[in-house]
Amino acid sequence: MHVIVDLCVVPLGVGVSVSRHVAACQQVLREAGLQHQLHAYGTNIEGPWDAVFAAIRRCHEVVHAMGAPRITTTIKLGTRTDREQHMQDKIDSVCRLLDEG
Numbered sequence: 567m568h569v570i571v572d573l574c575v576v577p578l579g580v581g582v583s584v585s586r587h588v589a590a591c592q593q594v595l596r597e598a599g600l601q602h603q604l605h606a607y608g609t610n611i612e613g614p615w616d617a618v619f620a621a622i623r624r625c626h627e628v629v630h631a632m633g634a635p636r637i638t639t640t641i642k643l644g645t646r647t648d649r650e651q652h653m654q655d656k657i658d659s660v661c662r663l664l665d666e667g
Contacts, residue, residue: 571641590632591609595625
């Protein structure tokens with residue numbers, strides 16, 4: 567099953583800046599070969615369900631290995647059975663409407 571996920575991984579107990587941890591998760595997603603897009607408060611990811619959730623688990627493992635004693639993660643996700651949809655499709659749909667008027 568194809569899934570689009572909005573992921574926000576927040577390490578706790580590591581100080582104020584978490585950019586180092588976010589960068590580590592981005593590297594995990596690159597290594598997993600998943601389509602992803604960083605944004606100001608998280609990352610959009612798309613791909614096969616099992617691969618996406620394996621990468622999310624790996625993000626947790628890596629961030630814990632970096633010294634974070636706790637992690638809180640927020641996940642929003644969507645799946646479709648009527649057709650395959652990608653992140654860019656959703657963006658393009660809104661942009662078309664904006665261009666029309």
